[in-house]
Amino acid sequence: MSNNDHFIVPVSTYLSTFLALIFLTVLTVVVAQFDFGPFNIAVALFVACIKASLVIGFFMGLHWDRGFIAAFFLSSLLAIALFFLFVFADVGFRGATEVKEKGKFGIKSPVKLIDDADRYHSTH
């Protein structure tokens, strides 16, 4: 491949990407005025993801670039997904673990380890 083989993207492609991004920004703001309850954040992030894809695909040129670069860059998103998964596997289920421990393994008499420890510390 010689130096002059760089693919020159037509202005119309850049211009339509730009207009689509502006339109989606307006859409995000308008949609935020309506209340979808718990889906608010999902809708906002969905629109943000479309905008991000437009920026990565056309402004950053990944659409025309080598597949290897796309595979590498998108694999960092996988790492980020794992990051969220493991953090929320912890913070998302902290309450649930405590509930399970209270009635676990069919122990007949209630075991109140924490209460006993508290009593011990208050009397000593």
Place this chain on the structure above:
Amino acid sequence: MSQANVVTNKHHFAHHFASASHEFETCKLGMWFFLAQELLFFSGVFVMYAVFRYFYPEMFIEAHHHLSWKLGALNTVLLITSSFTMVMGVRAAQLRKSRECFWHLTATFMFALGFMVVKGIEYSAKIHHGLVPSIWFNAPGVNETLPIFFGCYFFMTGLHGIHVLVGMGLLFWLMIRAYRNEFSTGYFTPVEMVGLYWHLVDLIWIFLFPLLYLIG
């Protein structure tokens, strides 16, 4: 065009590359590696945001009323427009239109400056109202966990703002080089690389805007 002029504009690629194209592709791969790392770097603050929002959902909804979505939307439009002028600048460099490249880069720089001015207006208003992180928080009669939101707000937008400032420095450097007519069809590597960086800065803001300004 005279033969001499062509020779002066010719870029001499480093000796360990097979061709100028090889050099360009290698630079670009390295840049994408760096950008993937930047995503991982920013993912830390996004996880922080997610955890705090999960812990205090009502407080986050209350908190976003302290931010102006109009200024946030204005900044989004400024950054998207700057991304557009950036790609036009790269295109002008590819087509060997130095003067056009210079003006597109200048426009990108000015939009970035506009972004920082709006950011400055927002920051000074927050500081004036005592809406600042941690122990410095000093606003009366509000949710007691509100300093956490402003910790997130200043940390996320501050980290992004530093990236914008670095980008402005790089754009200024490119403006000087474009003015000196240093880029051409065969060599526009720095313009392309700074462009990629600049779009990533835009990309981060695309997520920060709805997460901080449009909670509801």
